[in-house]
Amino acid sequence: MLAEGPFVREARQLGKRERTRARLMDAAVSVFAREGFEAASVNEIARAADVVNGTFYVHFKDKDDLIAQVAVRIAGDVAGQLDEAMSQIEDAVERVALATRRFIDLACSRPEWGWALLRAVWALPALHHRAVAFLRADLERGVRQGAFTIQIDGPTIDIFGAMIMAALAGRLRGAQGPEAGSRVAELQLRMLGVAAETARAVAWRPIEPLALRVDERSRGPRERALGIPPLI
Amino acid sequence: MLAEGPFVREARQLGKRERTRARLMDAAVSVFAREGFEAASVNEIARAADVVNGTFYVHFKDKDDLIAQVAVRIAGDVAGQLDEAMSQIEDAVERVALATRRFIDLACSRPEWGWALLRAVWALPALHHRAVAFLRADLERGVRQGAFTIQIDGPTIDIFGAMIMAALAGRLRGAQGPEAGSRVAELQLRMLGVAAETARAVAWRPIEPLALRVDERSRGPRERALGIPPLI
Amino acid sequence: MLAEGPFVREARQLGKRERTRARLMDAAVSVFAREGFEAASVNEIARAADVVNGTFYVHFKDKDDLIAQVAVRIAGDVAGQLDEAMSQIEDAVERVALATRRFIDLACSRPEWGWALLRAVWALPALHHRAVAFLRADLERGVRQGAFTIQIDGPTIDIFGAMIMAALAGRLRGAQGPEAGSRVAELQLRMLGVAAETARAVAWRPIEPLALRVDERSRGPRERALGIPPLI
Amino acid sequence: MLAEGPFVREARQLGKRERTRARLMDAAVSVFAREGFEAASVNEIARAADVVNGTFYVHFKDKDDLIAQVAVRIAGDVAGQLDEAMSQIEDAVERVALATRRFIDLACSRPEWGWALLRAVWALPALHHRAVAFLRADLERGVRQGAFTIQIDGPTIDIFGAMIMAALAGRLRGAQGPEAGSRVAELQLRMLGVAAETARAVAWRPIEPLALRVDERSRGPRERALGIPPLI
DNA sequence: GATGAATGAGGCTTCATTCAT
């Protein structure tokens, strides 16, 4: 049936229950990516997971529950790795550029997750809040460091986040290549008040590739440090 | 029963067919705003328009047809008025700031239309292309005038547009007040390379309010001048 | 719109009412032939006739009424011409062979009428009865003349008629060519007791072609003579 | 609620799925017989089967799927028993007469199946082809044996088949009694070239009654021998 | 825990027919 997905790979050591659940989640991501949350049907997900439809409700309260759990897991994985990749960096300019670029790269390294994230971020307030908290930390750090000359508040962070998601969408659609992250990061830095040349230099500095790992389940050290609450 | 909407108001002089059709369109906008295109059902729209479900199909081929027609009308009205409001302005910095602010104000002056626009712009490629063409004209003008120091291409315009839509969403949700347009315009000008003080000054300069009229159906002079094609 | 059909041609001299009615009947035959009685919709017929749907009900009580009237007219025209073509022939063997061949040729000379007849003969008892009466007359004549050696009764006539309709269907489908009438006529004569060589000779004797005329509205002299009742 | 039909009777030992499916098929045959394929609605069939409409789609893809499956089952049962009843007979004259008589008797022993067959044979090309293959084998055998003096080809077989179906229709309508099979068989033999007295003698020879069994699912030996393909 | 048949509400759409104009 389905090529074995990341959740299943991760759950291979666990009990049958966990493995079935993982199959459903992998299948769900794949179907969501193809059709969106609304259009994806429980039956189709179950079929893709190679279980019967009734099994779905053994593991999830309803479709919304599944969506939330998938989003939580994806967001958690992405956030964890993002966190880890940036744990050594103190400079806010560097952090902002790297976070944007890394996030887009991670999300595109598993396009189905990328699409799911794109769709989830508007549909799931919990995810949205978490993302905002994530961004806010670095933006405020930049202000404290004197690098950013704008005021950081909710609306600004929303706009900032929308820029990232627009770039991600462009890349997932194929309208942009791997440079998408650098482009949007440069624009963001300019917007935040970083000098044009610096913005360009930082945003386009080569970074080593980083693919999304899937066995990372814990929230990163930074999230703990910042007191960002778990998603559910 | 629906409070009488703009389409009905406009069609009051016309024949019965046009009035019923207008009722359906008003109802559709209202339902779309509340639930999105996917979740809106033809039955619900018909009920909101106070006609039986069969009547819907007297006027529209199917739901997609309705969506397209509603979007065309809304986009046409908004674009026409935007155009008109900016016809005298030559300076690209002024134009960009004003277009962003005016658009948000117009869209919020009729929140249901605002929501519909927000949803339509991702779902309807025709609308997306039209918006891109609209934005591109002013952005390229700014580059020609030496005011903007970035390269204008598709991805950049997408990001630029996403900023506007994020601000619009914030305002429609109530997270931002009337200053939303100025905020995002300022951020955009900074991003484009306008000096911070200039950006602030231009973006926050008081403008007289401008509500969305509905009887405006023609494309504006600027669209004609730019050769932007009609939506359908 | 529609190529002008036979009913319209016939009604050209008449009043507007008759012409509109004729347009509807021509359109109906055409739609019936394409889709069958059930699947043909009043709207489609009206559209094909280039009138609005409401007009349909000015002329016909309902769809069944239209079907009946169309069938009556078609059957009347066909029967009239058949009658005329055979009025001089006394020999039952000749009559039976000629009637079968002529009927198939006539029905195929206007394939839409042919299909309509094919469909109508099972659906409309009145038509069925009329056809049975038509056939019975010649079959009984043959028995009286000593040419046919079977007993003529309802079931036999039904079977006899089914043979004709099967051949007609084959020809309308394109599975048989112009020889269809001769083939089935030969089989019929054999079945009735005519010697094989005679059957072959009579059934395949060349006859001059005869196309369906449309301006013939009255019942033929033979129908009157036989006391066959009008269809409605 | 439906009187328990043959499919249900046969499925009584099987699982719930098979029993529900059988209920739907029994109900379908009953509704098809009453209204024809086109006019029968899924809702009505479901109601007759005493399940809710959604259940229909658990078992059948759509109405056409059901029709095809019902036709396959009915045709298979009838063909199997016909086959079996004739397996010992070598003489083509005997075979043709017996096949016609047996078929009509079988179809009338379960009138709803008879009606369904009558309607299916025109609507389902697969069934038609199978029937043609069935008939052709015996007709060609008769030619080889020198008993039949006509040429066997598609149109002839169509006409031959139409005769059987006309007799079946007459019997189902009540216009004919149990002698229907003998009557049409006699006519067929005459048509094929069998001497009138022989035709009469063979067609009317008493045969022991044979009711349609329902547990017969396999294709008969003759079908296998002739290489007639299974219906699906 | 898993199954999978069954449910029934609800979605989209067609269509014969009516009726005010």
Place this chain on the structure above:
DNA sequence: AATGAATGAAGCCTCATTCAT
């Protein structure tokens, strides 16, 4: 006589969800 908008029942089908096994 003709129009044509409106009706509303009915058709087909999907789908989230339940529950007996």
